[in-house]
Amino acid sequence: MSADHRVKIVNLLARQQPADIVGLPESQWVDFKSAGPKGPYDLSLEAKKYELAKDVAAFANAGGGLLVCGFKATRRSTDLHEAVVRPMPFAKRLINTERYKGIINEYVRPLIDVEFHWYDDPAQPELGYLVIDVQALPESGRWALVTKTLSDKEGLVKGGIAVPIRHGDQTEYLPPDEVYRLLNSGLRGEPSLEVDLAVASGSAVGMEIVEETIDALVRKRRRELLACLPAEERASRRHGDDFGLLGSKGRAAEELARLGALPASLPEILSRDLRSPQQYREEVDEYLVRCRPGILPVLAQAVALQRTPLTLQVVNNSEAMLHQVEVIMAVEGGYHVIVDAPASAPDLGRLPWPEPPIPYGEKNPLATSVFPGQLPAPGGYRPGRWPSPAPVLPTWVDSEDGLVITFPPVDVRARATVHLPPITLYSPRGSEAAASCRWTATCTNLSGREKKVLGIPVEQLQVTIPAGPEDVEPVVE
Numbered sequence: 001m002s003a004d005h006r007v008k009i010v011n012l013l014a015r016q017q018p019a020d021i022v023g024l025p026e027s028q029w030v031d032f033k034s035a036g037p038k039g040p041y042d043l044s045l046e047a048k049k050y051e052l053a054k055d056v057a058a059f060a061n062a063g064g065g066l067l068v069c070g071f072k073a074t075r076r077s078t079d080l081h082e083a084v085v086r087p088m089p090f091a092k093r094l095i096n097t098e099r100y101k102g103i104i105n106e107y108v109r110p111l112i113d114v115e116f117h118w119y120d121d122p123a124q125p126e127l128g129y130l131v132i133d134v135q136a137l138p139e140s141g142r143w144a145l146v147t148k149t150l151s152d153k154e155g156l157v158k159g160g161i162a163v164p165i166r167h168g169d170q171t172e173y174l175p176p177d178e179v180y181r182l183l184n185s186g187l188r189g190e191p192s193l194e195v196d197l198a199v200a201s202g203s204a205v206g207m208e209i210v211e212e213t214i215d216a217l218v219r220k221r222r223r224e225l226l227a228c229l230p231a232e233e234r235a236s237r238r239h240g241d242d243f244g245l246l247g248s249k250g251r252a253a254e255e256l257a258r259l260g261a262l263p264a265s266l267p268e269i270l271s272r273d274l275r276s277p278q279q280y281r282e283e284v285d286e287y288l289v290r291c292r293p294g295i296l297p298v299l300a301q302a303v304a305l306q307r308t309p310l311t312l313q314v315v316n317n318s319e320a321m322l323h324q325v326e327v328i329m330a331v332e333g334g335y336h337v338i339v340d341a342p343a344s345a346p347d348l349g350r351l352p353w354p355e356p357p358i359p360y361g362e363k364n365p366l367a368t369s370v371f372p373g374q375l376p377a378p379g380g381y382r383p384g385r386w387p388s389p390a391p392v393l394p395t396w397v398d399s400e401d402g403l404v405i406t407f408p409p410v411d412v413r414a415r416a417t418v419h420l421p422p423i424t425l426y427s428p429r430g431s432e433a434a435a436s437c438r439w440t441a442t443c444t445n446l447s448g449r450e451k452k453v454l455g456i457p458v459e460q461l462q463v464t465i466p467a468g469p470e471d472v473e474p475v476v477e
Contacts, residue, residue: 006030006066013129016122018087021071025081026169029065029453031055032073032084039094040069040130043103050150052100053107056134057144058164058171060112063453064136065166070129081169089127092118100132109145112137136452138194138317143174143182181447193448194318195412195441197327199456200419202310204335204435205426207303207461213474214295216465218288221353225284228359233277275360283357291354300428301338302346303463303476309341309422310456314441316412322443324409327420329439329454331403333432338424339394339405349473394421409444425456434458 006029012020026032033040041052059065070089075082097116104114113135120128137144149160163174275283312329316322331337346352392408407420425435434455441450462477 009066009068010117010131013119013131016120018071018089018119018121018129021068022084022086025083026073027081028062028166028168029059031059031065031067031166031169031171032071032082033067033069034072034088035070035090035094039090041100043096043099047150049103049107050146050148052103053146053148054162054164054171056104056112056114056132057108057146057162058166059134060108060137060144061142061164061174062136062166063451064134067132067134068129069132087121087129089121089124089129091126092128095130107147109147110137112144191318191320191446193322193441193443193446193450194316195322195325195443195450196315196317197329197439197441197452197454198313198315199454200311200313202308202422203457203459204310205304205307205424205461206432206435206458207300207426207428207463207476209296209299209303209428209463213299213463213465214292217295217299217351217474218292221291222284222288225287225356225359226281228361229277229280277360280357280360287354287357295351296428297336298351299348299463299474300336300426302348302351303461303474304424304426305338305341305345306348306476307424307459307461309424311422312407312420314410314412314418314420316414316416316418319414320446321414322412322445324444325412325418325441326409326443327407327439327441329405329407329437331405331425332436332438333427334429335403335425335427335435336398337394337396337403337405338426339396339421341422341424347473348476392421394423427458432458433460 009021009024009030012018024030036042038044042048043052055067059067070087071084072086072088073082073084095116095118100116101114105111115133115135117131117133118128119131143163143165146162146164149157149162151157161179163179164171165174312327314325314327316325394405394407396403396405405423410418410420412418427435435458437454437456439452439454442448463474464477466475
């Protein structure tokens with residue numbers, strides 16, 4: 001589940017649609033809590049006090065998150081994560097937010113920014129759901145500690161500390177060796193890595209390209225290729241679809257007529273195209289069938305390159321100079337990236353089609369029509385427009401597991417900001433209002449690793465072919 005689902009869950013509760021939350025999984029940012037007779041956290045029990053403090057600290061140590069109370073979640077044998085199976089609304093009188101705040105302030109250090117929101121159930125207004133919104137601690141304030149530990153008898157032990165952290169849909173604890181290292185670093189006064197990643201300009205691009213647009217581009221390309229036929233031969237004979245078909249009897253008659261008209265001179269024979277117009281049309285149709293699967297990704301590339309590229313910036317919040325800060329970003333939601341855009345945006349009406357069949361009238365028995373029928377793959381723009389030496393560009397891996405982008409390392413002065421190389425981030429299948437990106441940052445002169453989540457705004461586009469002349473370019477709305 002992406003960070004955007006936090007907003008989705010809150011919106012569903014605000015619109016009184018709790019049933020639509022059934023099926024949503026727990027994640028890095030969301031934990032569902034069922035409610036007992038005394039509410040989701042029975043503060044008369046020491047173990048429940050610890051659970052509340054532990055859950056809040058775990059989200060604060062990760063990227064923040066929501067504790068959504070009033071839903072039963074379980075993991076079936078076929079599921080990877082626990083998911084909501086039913087709503088369990090409870091009475092509002094069971095919630096005492098002041099006591100909740102008191103427990104959190106007593107048991108967690110440093111103080112955590114927590115907000116409480118109540119949402120009524122549509123069928124039972126006296127019942128509802130509680131959302132505890134936990135904000136992430138800044139890197140300079142980490143780590144959040146629970147100042148007591150839980151004994152085997154579910155009692156609280158004074159003097160112990162625990163450092164919980166949300167990992168996936170589970171809460172884990174910082175290992176003792178890591179706690180020891182952090183304590184030693186603090187005693188030695190070693191500065192910590194304190195960086196943020198933010199959007200400096202531009203946005204990601206999400207677009208919707210309907211099949212009718214692809215059909216229109218194929219028809220346009222077909223008309224262009226058939227323009228070399230004699231005027232009386234350009235009209236295709238149709239048989240159930242857009243491609244011209246000719247029966248075997250008709251083809252045999254046409255071939256006999258052509259053979260009867262062949263000149264006797266061999267040099268003249270070799271200089272003429274021995275294909276019939278119908279054979280050329282079939283070559284064109286075969287070519288377009290092969291090309292069609294590649295039209296969507298190439299058109300999406302061309303549309304994305306019309307927009308302002310996305311530029312991210314690294315923000316150094318510390319007093320130390322950071323050397324060779326490397327940012328690695330994992331993007332969810334079926335996105336692709338172009339790291340080296342051409343000098344000018346491609347013409348939407350002139351896509352880079354593969355080599356077509358040899359035009360009618362230019363083929364002789366010694367010539368062959370070889371055409372790959374495959375358009376360039378996403379990310380294929382490498383125009384070499386940069387002066388020498390070429391800049392260091394981001395690298396990426398685009399697989400079924402998602403898109404991972406590695407930016408070249410940069411130096412960042414204390415309390416300064418450095419822009420990363422611009423990229424074009426786009427989704428050819430549409431997307432939500434924001435792209436969720438998990439990123440990590442490291443540097444060479446400080447230990448530690450920054451891990452956070454960034455929401456990148458998405459510009460939503462629709463690509464269509466307007467009604468009217470058939471040779472117009474696609475329109476982006």
